[in-house]
Amino acid sequence: xxxFIDLTGKTIVVVxxxxxxxxxxxxxxxxxxxxxxxxxxxxxxxALQGREGxxxxxxxxxxQAGIAEYVKALPEIxxxxxxxxxxxxxxxxxxxxxxxxxxxxxxxYKGFLYFIKELVRNRKIENGGSIxxxxxxxxxxxxxxxxPYSSSxxxxxxxxxxxxxxxxxxxIRINAISPGMVRTPxxxxxxxxWLNGVAQGYPLGLGEVEDVAAAAAFFMSENSHYITGTxxxxxxxxxWMS
Amino acid sequence: xxxxxxFQDKNFLVTGSSKGIGEAVAHDLLGxxxxxxxxxxxxxxxxxxxxxxxxxFIPADLSNPSDRSAISESGPEQxxxxxxxxxxxxxxxxxxxxxxxxxxxxxxxNFYAPYLLIQDLYKKKKIRPGCSIVVNTAHAAFYQxxxxxxxxxxxxxxxxxxxxxxxxxxxRKIRVNFIAFGYVxxxxxxxxxxxxxxxxxxxxxxxxxxxxxxxxxxxxSPASRWLSGTTILASAGLGLKQVPML
Numbered sequence: 452x453x454x455f456i457d458l459t460g461k462t463i464v465v466v467x468x469x470x471x472x473x474x475x476x477x478x479x480x481x482x483x484x485x486x487x488x489x490x491x492x493x494x495x496x497x498a499l500q501g502r503e504g505x506x507x508x509x510x511x512x513x514x515q516a517g518i519a520e521y522v523k524a525l526p527e528i529x530x531x532x533x534x535x536x537x538x539x540x541x542x543x544x545x546x547x548x549x550x551x552x553x554x555x556x557x558x559x560y561k562g563f564l565y566f567i568k569e570l571v572r573n574r575k576i577e578n579g580g581s582i583x584x585x586x587x588x589x590x591x592x593x594x595x596x597x598x599p600y601s602s603s604x605x606x607x608x609x610x611x612x613x614x615x616x617x618x619x620x621x622x623i624r625i626n627a628i629s630p631g632m633v634r635t636p637x638x639x640x641x642x643x644x645w646l647n648g649v650a651q652g653y654p655l656g657l658g659e660v661e662d663v664a665a666a667a668a669f670f671m672s673e674n675s676h677y678i679t680g681t682x683x684x685x686x687x688x689x690x691w692m693s
Numbered sequence: 694x695x696x697x698x699x700f701q702d703k704n705f706l707v708t709g710s711s712k713g714i715g716e717a718v719a720h721d722l723l724g725x726x727x728x729x730x731x732x733x734x735x736x737x738x739x740x741x742x743x744x745x746x747x748x749x750f751i752p753a754d755l756s757n758p759s760d761r762s763a764i765s766e767s768g769p770e771q772x773x774x775x776x777x778x779x780x781x782x783x784x785x786x787x788x789x790x791x792x793x794x795x796x797x798x799x800x801x802x803n804f805y806a807p808y809l810l811i812q813d814l815y816k817k818k819k820i821r822p823g824c825s826i827v828v829n830t831a832h833a834a835f836y837q838x839x840x841x842x843x844x845x846x847x848x849x850x851x852x853x854x855x856x857x858x859x860x861x862x863x864x865r866k867i868r869v870n871f872i873a874f875g876y877v878x879x880x881x882x883x884x885x886x887x888x889x890x891x892x893x894x895x896x897x898x899x900x901x902x903x904x905x906x907x908x909x910x911x912x913x914s915p916a917s918r919w920l921s922g923t924t925i926l927a928s929a930g931l932g933l934k935q936v937p938m939l
Binding site for chain 2: 452453454455456478479482483612613615616619620622624654655656658659661662664665666668669672673674675676677678679680681683684685686687688689690
């Protein structure tokens, strides 16, 4: 019997891998056979610790020189990159400041571009490889107080369209995934009531980390060979633009 | 995670299973261990190619109401996934040359037939809660391709209607998603003589049907259980830049 997704033999760089969606993606890709270079600022996640095929690396996505060094030192050519580093930085426009805006844009967006830049220029990503940016439904709808975050994610989705063409000459495909509300361990016990209220708005309920990981696995597999420059809306059946 | 990509012992319906993308998706599903029922007017599907005896053929002309009824009365008790794939592209021509008969014909095959088939299957409870319906729409419905008004109109109607169907079906946890292909190396494409410079707008090239089944299979699988109303543009980058602008 064939397997639909088999990532055996592929090395995939997962950025933002020490918690939440990124951690789930690192685990999921590894379960499907991939070797994972799991990057986070802390360089440590308990769940990833000691798993065969997962190497944890401490690296700040704002450290451009560090990214270049890391990529150059990669022992093998990667098949793919999944960029899931992010922070929300919730703030109404009236209290927004440079520090917050720069932090959100640097973490959510610029790090994504610099990883791609270094992987491509150093030929540390295979021809025919795959890149995924974890964007957000917030890039496509209007959620109050989320200007910095939504803009950073929209920038990522736009970059994917441009790079879809730019990287096509090396048959590298690049796509975004835009999830709605996912139940991650970020939410505290106090927030559970609020979260359950939010879930009422989703016909299929809130997403699980595993759902996003499965979508990332699809894009990291040969099954998505002819898909590039797209943004997959994961909306739990919400009637948003999709 | 691995459980999310299991197809074994699940029941799928594929319309337009005798050639092109429908045939390729049916083969892949069989290869992954699923049971597949294929619908087409004449059966040229060869299940032996996938080494599987889990294929059932339902002969039907989807534009015929009694044939549609026959589909809902045969096959398994309920389906876990349905690939609404059958359709027709007609010939490429500017809108003032489209005659009413061919316009109605394209709407019949691309819109009324799949709409009424799903309605019939739903009413007869052939669609299992949790089932995934994947609609083969067209990338053409998302931009302004010249000389394709009848086809694009019918596919646009299909896309619009099934978004609403997705909302209606959500209460039974039935999912509806879309796969939009660009140029695929099928009989249809060759017949239409699409110029090479037009095909070259897709930077990843023009795939064979067997190379682009992945998106439909992902949407049919439990791995996409949180998706409904969503479209995967499986069009090799077509539409990112339609004309040499810069």
